[in-house]
Amino acid sequence: MARIFNMMLGYRRGGVERMAAVYHRMLAAEGHDVTTIGHPQGWVRDLLPEGADFIGAAPLSAYDPRLNAALRRHVREARPDIILAHSNRAQSYAVRLDGVLRVAVQHNFRLKKRIRRLDGLIAVSPEIGEAVRRRFGTVAVEVVPNALDITPVAERPPRRKPIVIGAIGRLHGAKGFDVLIRALATPGLASRDWRLVVGGEGPELGALQSLAKRLGLADRITFSGWISDVSGFFSAIDLYVMPSRLEPFGLTLIEALAAAVPTVVTDTSGTRDIVRGREVALVVPLEDPEATGLAIRRLIEDEALAVRLGEAGRRYAASAYGPQTIGPVLSAVVGRFLASSVPIRVSAA
Structure with missing residues (x-):
């Protein structure tokens, strides 16, 4: 050795x-x-x-x-x-x-x-x-x-009311959190009962808060800062969205899949290799709030699809990335x- x-x-x-x-x-x-x-x-x-x-x-x-x-x-x-x-x-x-x-x-x-x-x-x-x-x-x-280090998850809890959407990562333009906020402001989602929790630190915090306020979503979005308990974060959300513009690998995507959280992810080079040819997440184009919003709506409206994706993601992450x-x-x-x-x-x- x-x-x-x-x-x-x-x-x-x-x-x-x-x-x-x-x-x-x-x-x-x-x-x-x-x-x-x-x-x-x-x-x-x-x-x-x-x-x-x-x-x-x-x-x-x-x-x-x-x-x-x-x-x-x-x-x-x-x-x-x-x-x-x-x-x-x-x-x-x-x-x-x-x-x-x-x-x-x-x-x-x-x-x-x-x-x-x-x-x-x-x-x-x-x-x-x-x-x-x-x-x-x-x-x-x-x-x-x-x-x-993937710990097998227990059965997912019932969906919350309002449904909790999560996103996590460095608050930087490459992560595309502004696209997610704009997606939540699209007509099909703005009237829905949801809240968003964004975990992470970074230079875009002020700009993202201002955007949420400008779109009338400030009271429905929580910027929770650095997340030390990542597994706790994923157990406390119902849907996960990874709206990155650039993603070399997609670490939090693997974490979401491992936690059996139904996921929407953008088609970046790093995430593409993880999800390609596998029905483990909904994939949307880069820089597309409308497509992102439609995918989120689909997972909200079709709970059976959400459960199926979550289970498939859990099995795949544990076998491929442990x-x-x-x-x-x-x-x-x-x-x-x-x-x-x-x-x-x-x-x-």
Whole structure:
């Protein structure tokens, strides 16, 4: 088994941080010796199992030479076989390390030139993998979908009155929450008995609140801030809508499916790979409040369809995206990198 450094240097709470912690748990379960390197006060550390090996690393700037020196020392002392670098910041330090395979874990389409200086890349979706191949044809690319710790759900509770629609994610334009609010203002939905709960933080909060007020929906929409209990969030809603304009993977889509919540999702590159050819969600075009509104109405009016989609989604998510499925795939990918790659020699200090 391999000695692995799993590096995620971000401080904030988000999907990439969650996946770094999931990587640690999956690889440890597969028998690897895993140490996560992360911010000592960051969220990743809080998500790791009790007693997990952890090295604190807090960058003081975009590039911190003292941290670079410390990471080089850790590599010399621990002699890991491979570094898995989540996020651009972790990649920027990984390229400066010698004597170890450096593999990026690419969670989005923000591709940096430094990828050429790494020994390989794990893409979380086929679309990201293809984008990397087009831009950096010589980089060895493997595709490993994200995984979630999926707990089997009990039977869904009866629908609430008013029906509760949920959405969750960073309050950013790419997530399309403004499209969802406009969909709820369409004639067929504005007169219905519903309320919307939006979970998450981000720069668009004020604009979204203003939009809800302008459309006369402010008293029916709750912006609940950061959601720490994600499973509780999904158990407290009746329908889920993911109106993203851009979605590299679709982590919350998997969470909604796993919770058996009937779902409306936009046709993005990341979500398309999850739902393609499977009757697990209603798929609508990007930037289309009318189509989104019609899909929401359909799930409100056809409860049998909603239940059928929820059950199909639950079965699919548990079988395809649980750690018991993705863990062995990830372990095999690590093994292939170790078997076929030679570390690129670095000259940067």
